Amino acid sequence: MTVGVSSLSVSERFKQFLDNITLSTAQIDDGKTKRASVCKVLNIKYWSSYSETDNSFYVGSWGKYTRIRPPRDVDVLFKLPKSVYDRFQLRTGNKQSQLLQEVKDALKASFPKTDVRGDGPVIKVPFASYAVELVPAFPLTTGKYYIPLTTNGGSYKEFDPDAEYKAVADSNKTTNENTRELIRMMKCWQGYCSVPLKSFWIEIMAVDFLSSWENAGKSRTYYDWMVRDFLKYLVGKVNSHIWVPGTYELIWIGDAWKSRTDSAYARAVKACEYESNNDSVMAGIEWQKIFGNDMPLI
Numbered sequence: 001m002t003v004g005v006s007s008l009s010v011s012e013r014f015k016q017f018l019d020n021i022t023l024s025t026a027q028i029d030d031g032k033t034k035r036a037s038v039c040k041v042l043n044i045k046y047w048s049s050y051s052e053t054d055n056s057f058y059v060g061s062w063g064k065y066t067r068i069r070p071p072r073d074v075d076v077l078f079k080l081p082k083s084v085y086d087r088f089q090l091r092t093g094n095k096q097s098q099l100l101q102e103v104k105d106a107l108k109a110s111f112p113k114t115d116v117r118g119d120g121p122v123i124k125v126p127f128a129s130y131a132v133e134l135v136p137a138f139p140l141t142t143g144k145y146y147i148p149l150t151t152n153g154g155s156y157k158e159f160d161p162d163a164e165y166k167a168v169a170d171s172n173k174t175t176n177e178n179t180r181e182l183i184r185m186m187k188c189w190q191g192y193c194s195v196p197l198k199s200f201w202i203e204i205m206a207v208d209f210l211s212s213w214e215n216a217g218k219s220r221t222y223y224d225w226m227v228r229d230f231l232k233y234l235v236g237k238v239n240s241h242i243w244v245p246g247t248y249e250l251i252w253i254g255d256a257w258k259s260r261t262d263s264a265y266a267r268a269v270k271a272c273e274y275e276s277n278n279d280s281v282m283a284g285i286e287w288q289k290i291f292g293n294d295m296p297l298i
Contacts, residue, residue, distance in 0.1 A: 007298050008280045013287070014223040018181055020294040021068045021188050030129050031062065031074045038125055038132045041110045042078050042103065055079040059135065059161045061199060064168045066183045068191075073124070073133040077145065077161060085138045085146070096148035096155065103136050121147040121159075135159075144246065160246025164203075167245040171207040176217045182206045182226060185291070189264060192292040197234075197257040204242045209233045224272045224283075227290075231265035264290045 023031075036052035043049040043056075060075025061067040088095045104123055108114075114126055125132045137145040137159065146156040172179040183206045187199055209230050210216045238255045267286045274283035284297035 008284070008296060009221070010224050010275055011220040013280075013284070013296055014185075014220045016296045017188075017287075017291065017294055018184065020296075021184060023067055023069050023071060027069065027071050027129075031071065034125075034127050034130045034132050035074050035076050037110075038107065038134060039076065039078060041107055042134075045106045046080055046084060057161075059164075060133070061187075063161060064165055064180075064203065066168065066180055066187065066199075066203060068184050068187050070191075071130055073131045075133045075135070077135045077137050077159075079139055079145075080136050082138065094150060094154035097150040099136065099148050100150060103134075107134075120151070121149055121157075157249075158247045160244075163246025164244070167207050168203055171210055174217065175210050176219075178216055178218075178226065179206055179210055181220075181223075182210065182230060185223075185227060186230065188291050188294060192294075193260050193264065193290070195257050195260045195264075197253075197261075201242060201251070201253055204244070205234065205237060206230065208242075224268075224275050228265070228268035228272050231261060231268050234261045235265055 035056070035058070039054075039056045040050060040052045043051050043054055047055055049055075056076055056078045057063065058075065059077045061072065062074055062076075084099070088099050091098060100121075100123060107123065107125055111125060121135050121137075123134045123136070125134065135147055137147045138156075139145055140158070143162060144158045144160045147159045149155050149157055168179060168183070183199075183203050186202050186206065189195060190197055190199065190202065213226070213229060215222045215225060235258070237253065238258045238261075239253075241250050241252045243250060267289050271283045271286035271290075274280075274286060281298055284295065287295045288297060
């Protein structure tokens with residue numbers, strides 16, 4: 001961390017970087033349009049409504065405001081009536097697979113040129129600019145949702161999008177916006193370096209890391225240290241587990257991402273040394289090895 005006489009201060013560099021990976025207004029509007037077209041089809045089928053937004057809301061990066069450019073999928077939860085759950089519970093075989101197939105068939109009728117595929121609880125509707133990843137779900141009286149899983153004969157598992165959102169939002173408020181900005185930056189690294197680390201895992205671990213990081217809540221002047229120290233934290237999480245907010249599901253995160261994390265941490269250490277020596281260009285070269293050209297060089 002430095003504010004010296006380098007041609008590009010740490011704060012300026014990371015501000016430009018974050019600006020570069022922020023979705024444009026046009027991209028956000030495009031995502032809204034795609035969500036609306038999909039949800040209208042399902043509202044007509046299941047709720048006798050022509051609404052483009054009712055019975056649905058954003059989840060994932062769109063729901064938690066951690067989305068980045070270039071655009072990724074638009075994650076949407078769509079609420080199904082209890083009568084649909086009851087109808088499928090009367091069936092035999094893999095009820096969850098049959099449910100997803102019915103939802104897919106409804107979408108295929110409206111989007112015949114799209115390749116609508118089910119993947120676990122997710123139905124993916126690709127468009128030219130975005131894919132909508134739709135999660136059909138049944139509301140529970142607890143405020144959580146049942147989402148269908150097709151594996152091992154089919155089952156439902158609990159999903160608590162409110163708790164997941166709250167974990168990020170509360171951390172973000174406590175840390176003066178550090179949380180969402182760290183998540184967005186690390187998702188850029190994930191994409192640029194093809195890191196086999198799920199975005200959802202990054203979100204959970206960013207919240208955990210910032211809960212005890214000594215500089216949490218400080219300005220972007222500290223973001224070189226934040227990236228470096230978070231990568232060090234990730235190295236220490238290899239072959240461990242995380243807990244999902246709300247449902248407390250335990251997820252083992254393995255080590256497939258270890259080598260790329262080791263490399264990124266070593267480069268971040270070098271970049272921080274260059275920043276402290278006011279060598280902006282060399283720092284930028286090291287940062288670009290982690291984040292690509294969205295990170296400014298000078």
